[in-house]
Amino acid sequence: MTLTNTGTVLHDGAEPRRPGRGWRGVIAILGILLVLLTCGITGLAFVQGSWWHAVGGDQALSQESQARVVAIRDQVYASSEATEAVVWLDAALEPKTHPTDVRAYLIEAQEILSAVDDPDMADAAAELQSIIETIRRSSFGKRATPYVLSTPEWP
DSSP: OOOOOOOOOTTTOOOOOOOTTTHHHHHHHHHHHHHHHHOOOOOOOOOOSSSSHGGGGOOOOHHHHHHHHHHHHHHHHHEEEHHHHHHHHHHOTTOOOOOOHHHHHHHHHHHHHHHSSOOHHHHHHHHHHHHHHHHHHHBBOOOOBBOOOOOOOOO
């Protein structure tokens, strides 16, 4: 058998296919989605952990809570064991202090009182904790903080 026509074979416009061309697009789209998801999770963590997220959620001290803070301040001042806490408590009682700052000052005073090895100061720290919880409640319900565990309330 002899070959009579040695011309080129035409394939009607078909081109050689590059390997992996379709997979590159899929991998690129998945990579972009993964980056967006990572940025979203990181951004959400930043927003919930930042100070300005809590600014609108804190409430001012009620008159009852303010009287309790004054009583704790007087008790701490009389014991003269944790005079640094008195400074923080005085700062929290200033008239036009923002509620978020009041909460921060009370947390500082509570940490100082918790470090003292006096049962009366431990009771004062526990009392401050309950006051901090009342400040932290907002109109949207209780928010969880590193110091407080929130519990659901049913009507």
